[in-house]
Amino acid sequence: MPQADLPTRLSPEQADALWARQAALQAEAAEVLAQLDLLACASRLGVPEQIGSAASGLMVWRDLDLGVRCRAPGAREVFTALLPLLAHPGVLEVHYREETGERSPSGRPQDQRHYLVLRYRTPAGDVWKIDISVWQSDAPRAQLESTRRLRDLDPELRQAILWIKDVWSRRPEYPEPIGGVDIYAAVVEHGVRTPADFCAHLAARSSAEGA
Template sequence: MQIHDQAARLRREADAVLEEQGLLAIARPLGETFVGGSYFYDLMTWRDLDLYINAPDVSIEDYFAFGAKVTVRFHAWKAFFTDSRTEGRGLYWGVRLGDTRSGAWKFDIWAVDATQFEEASAGARALVRRLTPETRDAILHIKDAYWSDPRYRDTITSASIYAAVLDDGVRTIAEFEEYVSCPGSGPQS
């Protein structure tokens, strides 16, 4: 399957999760929502959604009730909560609908304050403005090669792939492999 066709299929699946299956309907009572990450960038290579909720005053009790609704609605395999407000990151639910490396959905859901919400959406818009057909193609191919790799989400992240392509001129899987094995060795170094 062509990488762009695969990304479009995943985007349609994500739309169904968000709208038809009701993830956004569950989140909206807490505050304004923004779906960021690879969904917003139109760079999906695996089933991952990053949802931000502008909910600066949500209580932990209400956020737990929200997490319970998501867990029940989507028959979550695993759901975990983190209070990262002291680090300036907000409240977090990580929801897994099964083994993500085998293709199950993963939701990263953040309840944040207005400043964090605006930073997330502004940062996403800024990254989209930097994408070209060439860089979009390179990112999709590299992400597709790595999303099920054990290093992905540990030492290799989507953000590191975006930086390699957009900041350091990496365009191929081979160049990225060299890039991660010898930092600073990218095409523009």
């Protein structure tokens, strides 16, 4: 979508609709956690922490993120603990990556994890994406603090984030390679306030990276 076609103004009615949808998705997310008994299941491994947009209150699609702080569990231990979840009749598929040792996503030892992505169909027929990171360390994670900061942002900034996420979530490049983290940084650190602003920001960033 060209920048000229992106919205530059959000009406009060559109803003109300965005927040109403956010609240409905967040309520659904709580139901999904209960339906799968997800936190109790993850507690068999370590300390579960809900992160991401369902925790920050900035939801635009059916996506749940969970981090579990542990002390170096092996793959067998992870699958044994999560078996009630993985065998749930509503779970349509499971993707697993072992990102331990030299396969750490950042290359740093503290970011080693077992990473699972589930697709879950609710009794109502809605499909949720559920990301679970089982960390190889029980040290506090930066993601939890980031989630808290987003939850405590000024309402104007939160609305800008929600608006841009809503527009971008309909594009093929969301959530990869352009995702929520890019939007948060653009709004909080670079003064971006509209989808058109964000498009211009991405173009400037791309030019700077290619220089």
